[in-house]
Amino acid sequence: MLIYGMLAFQFPIILEVLLFFGWLTRKQLLGASRYVLVGILVLSAVVTPPDIVSQCSIAIPLTALYFLSILVAKIFGWGDA
Numbered sequence: 001m002l003i004y005g006m007l008a009f010q011f012p013i014i015l016e017v018l019l020f021f022g023w024l025t026r027k028q029l030l031g032a033s034r035y036v037l038v039g040i041l042v043l044s045a046v047v048t049p050p051d052i053v054s055q056c057s058i059a060i061p062l063t064a065l066y067f068l069s070i071l072v073a074k075i076f077g078w079g080d081a
Helices: 002-008 011-020 026-031 033-047 052-076
Strands: none
Touching: 002 033, 002 052, 011 026, 011 052, 026 033, 026 052, 033 052
16 A cells, blocks of 8 residues: 555656646646546545545545646646647
């Protein structure tokens, strides 16, 4: 569980790199946000034990980091295409 959690929390860093190089846009990320949220919930259900506390301990920070990475990209002007 620890390794999967560590890998999952690399996701916002990968998003920032993709936004920096212009391979993704903020509009694309916001448009796909509902699918990403479902994916985050499924990922957190798969990698954690079957209790709601551990699932939320992965899902809530990943969701916050997803939208925070979009905000950081807006501040720095990445992904404007």
